[in-house]
Each structure stands twice: as structure tokens, then as C-alpha cells.
Amino acid sequence: MRVAYILPPSVIVSGVSNGVRVQAESWKSGIETLGVDVVTIDVWGNYDWKSFDIIHIFGYGIWLDEFLPSIFERTTAKIICSPIIDAVRSCWLSRIATYCEFPFFRMYSSWGRLKKSDKYIHTYLVRSEFEKQYLLQTLKITQERIVLQPLSYRIMPTANIHSKEDFCLHVSLLSNDRKNVKRLVESAIKYKYKLVLAGNYGSPTFLKELQKLIGNNSNVEILGFVSEEKLKELYERAKAFALPSIYGEGVGLVALEAAVYGCDIVITNIGGPKEYYSNLAYIINPYSIDEIGQSVIDILNGKTFQPQLREHIMKNYNVDVLNHRLLEIYKRIMKISV
Template identity: 45%
Template sequence: MNIAFITPTFYIAPAGGIKLQALMWKQGLEKFGHQVTLIDSWKGYVWTDFDLFFIFGYGGNLKTIVEALSKITDNIVLAPIIDTNYSVSLFRMAAKYLKCSTLRLHSVYNDLYEVRNKIRLFYARSAYEMKYLTDGLGISDNKIIVLPLSCRIKVPVKMPPKESFCFHVSLLVNPGKNVKRLIEAAVKYDFKLVLAGTLRNKEEEHLLLSWIRNHENIKYVGFLSEDELLVYYLRAKVFALPSTYEGVGMVALEAAACGCNIVLTKNGGPKEYYDNHVYLVNPYDVDEIGTAVVHAMNNNDYQPCLMEHIKRNYSFEICSQKLNATITNIKQTCIES
């Protein structure tokens, strides 16, 4: 199929979950012979040349894009990538009522609700995210495909010995990543913590350094290339992702594939991926985070079983096959109709 990949919002960060998901799925589909075009708003396209329009994320120009495309095709699918700290009931209220048509005011939630009937299929990354679609937007189960994300890391056959430190990578001062409490746990429980990731400006850099202060057991190593990131995954004994909310947490999946013990938030969808082979924590409890990291540093309750679980279920090859099967089914349905 000739497939257009579209993001309704502009992403300025060099990396991010939505961009990575789209790029991985592009690579996977191309291996099965599909042609995938990353749509650039500065270019012109013959839209009728595309067999399928695949939108990643919501917000931005989603409503405008879907309404325009729906005039020429029924083949619009959406991976909304819902990462929110709203409960399903609050999400439902925001989706249905957070707007004012008279003043032409709208919200990202209501835009998603308004276009839901123009979307052929929705892709959710977890059963947790699926609940926001079924109970939050009123979408029927038969219009939703739960397709987990794959681990993009190529793990070497020979693993180096683990070192006694906890690793974390994210958009570091984003409140949802909960790095401040992770740092407080490292200070209180005196474990070595290595932080990596994006700081978007000097203010964020100063804020992170104010959290770290002069504690010698905590180090920020900057934004890492993929090769550098792999080195830290392989070296670290523990990877911690105690987010206050999280959709999947691809970095934790990658770290687990590299043999890290995982300390993971109880909130959101990530825990579905690990088959109870992680240390779950209340992200608002510094003591729970700290004691879990210390225990994970000194024990191997779940590795290497966790590595094998990820290899069996979330390899790039396996997840790409599942994605291709859904696209092939769409193609077959189009032919039959």
C-alpha cells in the first residue's frame, strides 16, 4: 500500500515518543513492501495517490486534517498516543464538553471526540490506552487494534558486566517524568544516579542543577546519541521510570532488553508490557522509589527472564509482523468493498 504518515502537531524536540513510534512503524512497514511517505506541510502531494492515511498523535490540526481528508477517502487511521494524567471519566468530560462553538473555542480533547466517527481504525499501545478510547470517546472495540510498541535496541550477544548505578533518561524537567522525586530518593537512600536527556534551555538546566545541588552520587551526562544510550543501558544495573503518568515508556522497555532491573511507575500503561517482572512504585512516594531502587540494585529477582519476555513479545520483527497484518487486513477490506 501507498501510505501517508501525518503528525497533526509540530515537534521541535530531537527525539520523542510520537516521532520514534512513527519512524519505527515506517521502517517496519517498508520491510513488507509498503511505501510510506512522511508528510511535510511545505510540500505538495496528490492526495488521491495514497491508499491509507495514518495519523500519529492528537491535538494541533487534527480536526482540520481529518475533516479535509474525509472528503476524499474513508481510509484514515489514527494512533492517538494518549498520555494523560486525567482519569477516564475526566477525559470523557473534557472530550465531550470542553469547547465553546459560539466563540470558536476548542480543545485537543474535543477535537479528537468530534472526528472519532471519521476514523476507520484506532491503534492503542495498551489495554490501558484502549479504555480511554472505549470509555472516554465511546469508540467500539471492533474499531480498535491494541498493538504494542517494539523495542528498537539491538542488544549485543555478549553482555558486559553490570555496574552499581541507576540510570534514567527523559525530558528531564517535565513534571510528569518525576525526576525531582527520583533525585530526592537518590539523596535519601544514597544510591548512584545517572541522568540523561533533553534540557531545552538554560532555565531548565539551572532547575535540574538546583535539584542535584552538590550531591556527588548524582550525575547529569547530557543528551545521548543512540550508541551512547545503548552503552548506558548495558552498564546500568537499574533503570528507573517513576513517572506520575506514562503511556508506554519506551526507554524502560529498551533498558529491560539490555538486562536492567526496572523500577516502574504504577500509573498508566507501561506495567502491561512486563509480565510482573518489574518493581512497581507509587510515583508520589520518595521512600517507595528509593527502597525499590536499592532492592533492585542488590537483587536479580526478574532478570534474565525479563529480557527473554521482551525478546519473545516486543522485538522489532514480531511487532512489525503484527502491524503489517493489520494493514494487510485493511487492504483486503478495501478490495472487498
């Protein structure tokens, strides 16, 4: 089997920690161990499109409109799309957006381009029931064309979880507004718990804003970008992990990984991430500083869903199990006529 992986232009030029890139590379490396030849498409490359059995597209955008027609007639491969939906607006607003296009002025919407490209797409591979329902209600895709493939955690912990320390960890592109870092900091200041922030802070301007917000409060620490080894160490030490995003996360892989390392999780009630935890996490309103803060305090004071949460994640989102499942999905799709 030969599979092409195609990432959006915006992801290609972004950093290695981009969530879409991480998802694609994780799936690629996983099924390559099972004997699948996976080619990540380079925009400057020249390819024999007829050599592929599956063409798997991650994300969507106005670029689809030109790309898909150009390869559709040059391949017999089944085209799969993982739309990577992290929208916060309602389905009906996104549905309206599919009609809000003005070709004469070259004004298009990403949802409109996905709707127009639907005739080329054989199957949609989604990461959560949230994404599935969003496709069903927004583009009116039939259920038979949507397949659920959850994500797995990337980083395997040691057999024994170290004793935990009384602090809350957060990992993200800190300057990204949807990560809600400033409210998280405000909750730490108000409830006086130790908060450790790891991840690229984006720009010196944002870092100055964050430092000004923190002021003289020594309980908030900014580490910046950390290595994978350092990230593992933080997962091992932290008692709580918070991801209070205000814009729908697709999955929130860092929270999933933290749970496997024995952290208790404070997760947004927006989007699909909460589906992964089976009521074994603190599901909060990310706009409420008090809900964020009180949940973290409860964890630091000893209220826990562990080790049941860790066992749940390791059983249901095991990387080896999901790699085999992805391969079986590809095989099944190859046998289905368009």
C-alpha cells in the same frame, strides 16, 4: 501498498527524540523493509490523496477538525488514528471535556475535536490495554474499531550482557515535569545510591534548579544529551533503570530498551507502561520518594527479575514480529468496508 504517516504539528517542530516521532519513524522504517511505500506528510507538500491505501494519523488535537474533512472527500484510503494517550485524569473527566467547547469563542478541547473527527476514522491503533479502555470509556468507541499494536524496542543489544555496575539510569527530557526527575534525585540523595541522568535538560534555568537540588551530593551525575552509542553503553552498564513518571507514559520506550539490555526496571504505576512487564518489574507509586528509592536499592543489592524480563521483552516485543503484525493489520483494514 502506499501509506501516509501524519504527525501532529507540535511533533513536527519538536526534537528528534520526541516519543511520537520515534514511534512513527520506527514503524515506517520497519514496514518499508517489508515492501510498503510510506510517505511522511510534509505540511508544505502537495499530495495525491487518492494514491494512498492507508492514511495513518499519530496523535490528536484541534488541528484534526480542519484537516480530516479536507482530505476525506479526496481519498478512498482507510484512515487510522493512533491517539497516543498519556492522560492521567480519569476517563469521566476526559469525557466531560469532549462537551466543554465554545465554538463562538473558538474555544475547543482536544478530546472534543477527536470525538467530532471520529466519523472520519476507520480504526484506532492503540499501544496498550490502558489506551484501549480509555477510548472505550471516554469516546464510547466500539471494541471492533480498536486494534492493539504494542511497540517494540528499537535498539538491539549484543548477544552477551556485560557485567553490571551499581548505578541507576534515567533517560528523558529531564525538564519535563511529568518525568518526575526531581523526586528521582531526591530518592537518590535520601537512599544514597548512584544515579545517572541522561537526556536534554531543556533549559539553563532547569539545569540550575537541578544542580541546586543535587548540591554537594556526588552520587548524582547529569550527562545531558547523549549519542545512541553512548546510550547503548549506559544500558549495558546500568543495573537499574527508573522511569517514575507522574503523568501517564504511553509506553516508555527507554525503559523497554533498558530491560532488553539486562537492566531491572522501576516503572510508574500510572498509565500503560506496566502492562509490558508481566510482573517482572518494580511497579511503584511515582509520588513516593521511598517507593522509588527502596526499589532501586533492592535492585542494586541483588534482587532481580533478569534474565526472565529480558527474555519476556525479546519474545513479545520483537521488532521483526511486530513489523509483520503491523503490515497484516493494514492489509486486514484495507479489506474492511466502512
